[in-house]
Amino acid sequence: MSRWYLATGCSFMELHYGYRLGHTTITEIVREVYILLWQKVYASKAMLTTEEWLKIANTFEKKANFPHCIGAIDGKHVRMIKPAHSGSLHYNYKNYFSIPE
Template identity: 65%
Template sequence: MIVRSVCRAIRLTMKAEMLPLPTKEQWESIAAGFERKANFPHCLGAVDGKHIRLVCPFKSGSMYYNYKQYFSVVLMAIADSEYRFVYVDIGSYGKDCDSSVFQRSRLWRSIENENIELPTEKCLPGAMGPQLPHVFIADEAFGLHRNLLRPLTFKFNLTLS
């Protein structure tokens, strides 16, 4: 109990200092990094979840039991182009899918409620087309959204005739 209590106190006290929500300028810097390193403009970060294995908490039922058939909590994170965490949400039940955990995160609620200042929409480099929003990238477990992209899920048949 003492470890849990101390960890909780440290988290509550240091959370804002250790990993604050990025500012508009920091988001712009992250996007510049993705454009420079991966030739991917308007990218604010890569999102994914990781199940952290644990011993079944007392009287938790199946709340922490995940689809991989072990007990876990979910670590949801966003990484920049240098593989550094810029946002972390830890502690969701193992039974929850990545998409649900992300949708309930403080960051995502701020985006949907427009309480966070993301970089302004603009045209892609070298294009005169429409102004496009900045986006996060994620895998197939996540749903599409104006600010969330995921890769194509079908395979191309590239046979040449």
């Protein structure tokens, strides 16, 4: 969900309809993911120079044909408690309820 938000720039309301979760739930998930990403991945890289950031972006463009990119995240399943009345909507192949992230 957070990847989709970052990649498309869609609104939380669009995510609300797409994932069938409450607007405040979507907001909280995206906020928590951003905080964790910053703490675990990017905080140590915040002091890079402009030239170093440009080198990373150029490497992404050359290797993946993906311009203006400075990082990538593989998909993950965020474990969750089964939402009421959702049936098997959020049940995944790993045999638990989750939101693909």
